[in-house]
Amino acid sequence: MVMYDTNNIFAKIIRGDIPADIIYENEYVLAFADINPQRKIHLLVLPKGAYTDIFDFGQKANPEEQAAISKAIADIAEQYELQKDGFRVIANCGKNGGQEVPHLHFHILGGENIGPMVSHMP
Ligand code: AMP
Secondary structure (H helix, E strand, C coil), X not given: CCCCCCCCHHHHHHHCCCCCCEEEECCCEEEEECCCCCCCEXXXXXXXXXXXXXXXXXXXXXXXXXXXXXXXXXXXXXXXXXXXXXXXXXXXXXHHHCCCCCCCCEEEEECCCCCCCCCCCC
16 A cells, blocks of 8 residues: 655645645645646646545545545536537556656646547557
8 A cells, every 4th residue: 555645746735835726626626737738728636635546545535525526527627618629537546557646636638639548559
C-alpha cells in the first residue's frame, strides 16, 4: 500500500499553500487548469480528501465523495460546453499508468480532437 504524501503539490494547492487557476470548488472537490496543457482545454479534477490514486479512492472514499467527483466532471463539462463535441477523462494510476503527482486527479481534455486513446509502443 502506498502511503499518502501530504507534501505533494496538489495537497499544497488544496491547502492554499500554493496558487492554482481554480475553476470549480465545493466541499469535496477542487478543479483547476493544468499548468502544462496538452490540449486546448486541459483541466484537473481532484477529491479534496487524501487519496493517492483511483484505486485508493475506490477502496476508501465514502459515497458522497465518490458521487461528488462524477457530478463535478459533468458540471465542469457543462461549464466549458464540452458535452457538445465530446471530451476525454483520464486518471493515471501508479507506475505503469504514468502517474506523476500522487494525489488522485482526473484530467479533462477537450476543445479539439484528443487523438488516439493510447500512443503506440515504440
Ligand atoms: P499525472 O501524470 O497524471 O500525475 O499528471 C500530473 C499533471 O499535473 C500534469 O499534467 C502536470 O502538468 C500537472 N501539474 C503539475 N504541477 C501542477 C501545478 N502546480 N498546477 C497545475 N497543474 C500541475
